[in-house]
Amino acid sequence: MDLSQARHVFITGGASGIGLAIGDALARRGLRATLADIDQTSLRDVLAGRSAHYRGQVLDTRDREGWARSKAEAEAAFGPVDVLVNNAGIGPDGRPFADMDPVSFDRILAINLIGVFNGVSTFAAAMRERGRGHIVNTASTAGLTFSPPGAGAYTVAKHGVVSMSETLRSEMAPHGVGVSVLCPGLVATNLPRSTARLSGVGDLDASMPDMSIDPAIVGELVADAIGKDLPYILTHPDYWPAVKQRQSAVEAAFHTAD
Incomplete structure (x- = not known):
């Protein structure tokens, strides 16, 4: 998409981390940003240091009526949404499937996929x-x-987002709408704290590992990828061997199929 023609971006999980970084990157390119987040306090704090080209929207992405209200309010303020960033999510709960509370499974899929x-x-x-x-x-x-063991429900949801995005891209391309799927590695966000707050699992004082990259890097990658209409946005080239291992296993299975 030609971002010079875009006016309004709507971002979930927009009060911190990757979502906020994308909002800032696109704001630098002239877009007005609606930052949607479940955390009203974080939204207030973020908006206090930003211009009137930003607005906050309290939204639980599981709430379909809330989505409808949020769209109406955002577009009344800043006009039609040109760029949508579905970024809100929580992390895994660390339990293997055999021991996982079904409530936890449902919550992870409800936030990360649905x-x-x-x-x-x-x-x-x-x-x-x-x-x-x-x-x-x-x-x-x-x-x-x-x-990896203990991250199964999270991985199920993320595989679903990749598949949804690939299909959506083929559906929307004939109509001039681009679709990208962002597949980040470790990024310095508050994901562990958000997960603990929403699920009751984990440490509210936890943080991402020290080797995590700055969200600002991801924000710029995403803004550039939108301009180039890239299908996949990747942050860590050194993760390729792990991806290739899975692809190679699938390829080997095809070669042995009768």
Whole structure:
């Protein structure tokens, strides 16, 4: 999408981390940014240091009525949404499938996968009708690889986001709407704290590992990828061997199929 023609970006998980970094990167390119987040306090703090080209929207991405209200309020303030970034998510709970509480499984999929669908369902048809726009769905490198033990539900959701994005891209391309899936590796966000707060699992004082990259790097990658209409946005080239291992296993299975 030609970002010089875009005016408004709507971002979930927008009060911190990758979401906020994408908002800042696109604001530098002239877009007005609606930062949607479940955390009203974080939204207030973030907006206090930013211009009137930003606005906050309290939204739980599981709430479909909330999505409808949020779209109406955002577009009344800043006009039609040209770029949608479905970024909100939580991390795994560390339990293997055999021991996982079904409530935890449902919550991880509801936020990380169904929440993405809810955003698409709310905005994609209008973009198609206007014949322009771009959608970015945040998955993870986990959506391209084998799952480590204890991260199964998270990986299920992220594989789902990758698949949804690939199909959505083929559906929207004839109508002038681009779709990208963001598959980041370790990024210095508050994901562990958000996961603990929303699920009751983990440490509210936890942080991402020291080797995590700055979200600002990801924000710029995403903004550039939108301009180039890239299908996949990757942050860590050194994760390729893990992705290749899965692809090679699938390829080997095809070679041995009778």
